Amino acid sequence: MADTKREIERKYESDDSGLPDLTGVAGVAAVLDKGVAQLDATYYDTQGEHLAAASITLRRRTGGSDAGWHLKFPVSPGVRDEIRAALSDSVPRVLTGLVRSRVRDLELLPVVRLVSDRDVRHLVDADGGLLAEVSVDAVRAERLTGGDGVAQWTEIEVELADGGDPAFLDKVEKRLKKTGVRPSASASKLARALTETGGAKRLKPARKAPETAGDHVMAYIRAQRDAIVELDPAVRRDVDDSVHRMRVATRRMRSAFKSYEKVLDRAVTDPIGAELKWLAGELGVNRDHEVLTERLTAALDGLPRVLLPDQVRTRLRTWSHARPGGSRSRLIAVLDGKRYLDLLAALDAVVDGPPLLKAAGGQPPKVISTAVRKDFGKLTELVERAVVLSPGADRDLAIHEARKKCKRTRYSAEAASAALGEPAVDLVRSMKSLQGLLGDHQDSVMTREALRDLAGQAHVARESGFTYGVLYGREERRAELVELDLPVTWPSIKGAMEV
Numbered sequence: 001m002a003d004t005k006r007e008i009e010r011k012y013e014s015d016d017s018g019l020p021d022l023t024g025v026a027g028v029a030a031v032l033d034k035g036v037a038q039l040d041a042t043y044y045d046t047q048g049e050h051l052a053a054a055s056i057t058l059r060r061r062t063g064g065s066d067a068g069w070h071l072k073f074p075v076s077p078g079v080r081d082e083i084r085a086a087l088s089d090s091v092p093r094v095l096t097g098l099v100r101s102r103v104r105d106l107e108l109l110p111v112v113r114l115v116s117d118r119d120v121r122h123l124v125d126a127d128g129g130l131l132a133e134v135s136v137d138a139v140r141a142e143r144l145t146g147g148d149g150v151a152q153w154t155e156i157e158v159e160l161a162d163g164g165d166p167a168f169l170d171k172v173e174k175r176l177k178k179t180g181v182r183p184s185a186s187a188s189k190l191a192r193a194l195t196e197t198g199g200a201k202r203l204k205p206a207r208k209a210p211e212t213a214g215d216h217v218m219a220y221i222r223a224q225r226d227a228i229v230e231l232d233p234a235v236r237r238d239v240d241d242s243v244h245r246m247r248v249a250t251r252r253m254r255s256a257f258k259s260y261e262k263v264l265d266r267a268v269t270d271p272i273g274a275e276l277k278w279l280a281g282e283l284g285v286n287r288d289h290e291v292l293t294e295r296l297t298a299a300l301d302g303l304p305r306v307l308l309p310d311q312v313r314t315r316l317r318t319w320s321h322a323r324p325g326g327s328r329s330r331l332i333a334v335l336d337g338k339r340y341l342d343l344l345a346a347l348d349a350v351v352d353g354p355p356l357l358k359a360a361g362g363q364p365p366k367v368i369s370t371a372v373r374k375d376f377g378k379l380t381e382l383v384e385r386a387v388v389l390s391p392g393a394d395r396d397l398a399i400h401e402a403r404k405k406c407k408r409t410r411y412s413a414e415a416a417s418a419a420l421g422e423p424a425v426d427l428v429r430s431m432k433s434l435q436g437l438l439g440d441h442q443d444s445v446m447t448r449e450a451l452r453d454l455a456g457q458a459h460v461a462r463e464s465g466f467t468y469g470v471l472y473g474r475e476e477r478r479a480e481l482v483e484l485d486l487p488v489t490w491p492s493i494k495g496a497m498e499v
Contacts, residue, residue: 004237005082007072009159010169011184012176017154019121019136020179026171027125031134034120039063041114043190044091046106047145054102054230057190058095062087064118071095073233077187078169083237097336101232104341111145112193123172130161131168141193149198155184210418213367214360217260218351220415224253225347235283236332247283250276252411253347259371259412268355275343282334292450293320295443299471307470311463319454364419372416372424375409376497387487395483396445403438406431430493437482437489444479448472 014020022031041061045051051058055074061067069085069092085092091108099108117138123131134156141151158172173183186192210216227249234242254276257269296316300308334340354360359367382405386398410431416424455468 003084005084005162006075007080007082007159008078008164008166008169009157010078010173011186011188012156012158012173012181013184014154014156014179014181016180017136019119019134019156020176020181022121022123022134022172022175025123025175027131027168028123029126029128030124032122032124034122034133037064037118037120039114039116039118041116042110042144043112043114043193044108045111045145046103047109048106049111049146049194050102050106051099052111052190052194055187055191056099056102057188058091058099058108059190060087060091069095071098097332098233098236100336100341101229101344104344109145111143112190112197113142113144114189114193115140115142116189131164132161132172133159134172135159137189139189139193141189141197143193143197147198149196151193151196153192153196155189156181210364212360213260213362213364213419214263214354214356216364216368216419217256217263217360217415218354219418220256221253221264221354222351224249224256225351228253228347229344232335236335238328243283243287247280247287250280250283251407252414254280255408255411256415259375259408260368260415262359262371263357263367264360265355265357269350272343272346272350275339275346279334279340279343282331285331288446289320291443292446295447296320296450296471299447299474300467303467303470307467309464309467311458311461312467315454315458315461315463319450319457364416368416368419372409372412372420372427375405375412376427379405379409380494383486383490387483387490391480391483396441396479399438399441399483399486400445403435403442406435406438410435426496430496434489434493437485441479441482444475444482448475448479451475 022028039061040063041059043057043059045058057070057072059070061070066084068087071083071085072080073083074080083095083098085095096103096108119136119138121134123134125131136154136156138154139152143149156176158169158176160166160169184192186195208215210219228246231242231246231249235246254273257264257266257273293316300313300316379402382398382402386395386402389395389398410428413424413427413431417428451468451472455465455472458465458468
């Protein structure tokens with residue numbers, strides 16, 4: 001079992017040993033000496049240091065109050081999420097899963113050992129509440145893999161108390177700077193150890209500014225590949241909105257493959273697109289059901305109490321838990337499976353060796369704008385067909401198809417933004433607005449289907465279906481308003497198309 005903790009800390013260097021007086025920091029009533037602890041940590045990574053390249057650390061540490069395995073993911077400068085697992089001889093399975101998208105099938109090896117003498121102080125307020133923990137760490141680093149060097153240094157670490165105000169760290173830093181202490185040049189002890197123990201310094205290759213159409217398209221493709229890899233641990237941890245964001249990354253990449261078929265060889269990208277569609281489907285097994293449940297729950301909350309007999313909420317809860325076949329364990333099994341790892345390898349191959357066609361070497365304004373215009377033209381046909389159809393199933397389907405094409409146009413415009421500038425940015429904004437309008441219509445269609453299902457179940461159980469009928473009527477009206485708004489909104493969007 002693993003626990004997660006948000007860690008907010010800052011590291012400093014000083015030419016003097018010891019800790020400056022911090023009693024003058026605003027809000028600090030006392031500085032409590034908590035003694036010295038010896039910490040012994042072994043850091044694990046692949047031989048190619050894939051985790052370090054992503055600023056991820058995995059260690060086994062003894063000593064101190066939190067002995068065990070610690071896996072840290074960067075959130076923002078000075079902020080990391082630390083996932084902890086109990087002490088064991090080998091890397092816990094729950095942690096290896098969280099780094100699988102980075103290490104794939106490579107072996108995790110001990111790369112560095114850090115032994116630290118930690119002199120700890122607690123900064124407390126007038127009520128004795130902990131504000132921050134400050135420590136002076138005397139560190140000895142020993143390379144275990146990829147070299148045999150050693151290094152020693154002393155650093156000051158300030159970690160904010162759980163739930164504390166990050167602005168407090170600014171006050172501590174202001175005091176430290178007045179005494180000659182300076183922020184550390186290294187983001188972490190591991191980063192410094194890898195540099196100072198004589199191993200090969202691995203720098204990310206500098207990427208040149210996009211010049212050709214192919215450069216711009218591949219920058220977008222690369223961003224989606226990176227998003228999928230980076231979101232993998234969050235999906236495994238069930239972080240809010242992570243599944244949705246990962247699905248969107250798969251859609252963006254599939255869309256780019258199709259929109260920029262003159263730039264990238266579809267003989268290569270189509271099979272990958274099919275696998276991305278499979279992954280999106282696995283990620284979304286429960287997503288649509290959850291969205292409908294949220295919409296129905298919100299709709300019930302807006303009804304008068306007289307229309308809410310207990311059976312209605314009970315039936316909705318039963319319906320919401322009758323999911324179409326997905327579970328957390330099933331999704332984790334998908335992410336641990338060979339098919340998913342093969343997909344990640346295929347994405348790497350496309351990024352590292354793009355299947356570029358002749359047009360990829362062309363000037364971005366011409367090649368990219370042509371692709372965007374083509375998508376927008378197809379969208380125009382679908383919208384204009386939808387607005388002339390009579391209300392009903394055919395119009396519902398036409399609006400749904402227009403919504404899908406709207407997404408594709410939005411994504412192709414996103415990929416074009418760096419090359420085409422403000423016109424593409426404006427188009428993205430317009431497509432996002434249109435997508436919301438069309439999406440509300442599709443949500444109404446799906447919600448009405450769910451309400452028919454609920455009403456049918458209620459009828460079989462000899463319960464009143466009146467409430468479901470009221471909600472159905474409201475959903476019909478919402479769809480009708482979209483259908484009335486679309487012919488009014490569309491001409492202004494079409495007229496603003498300048499890409």
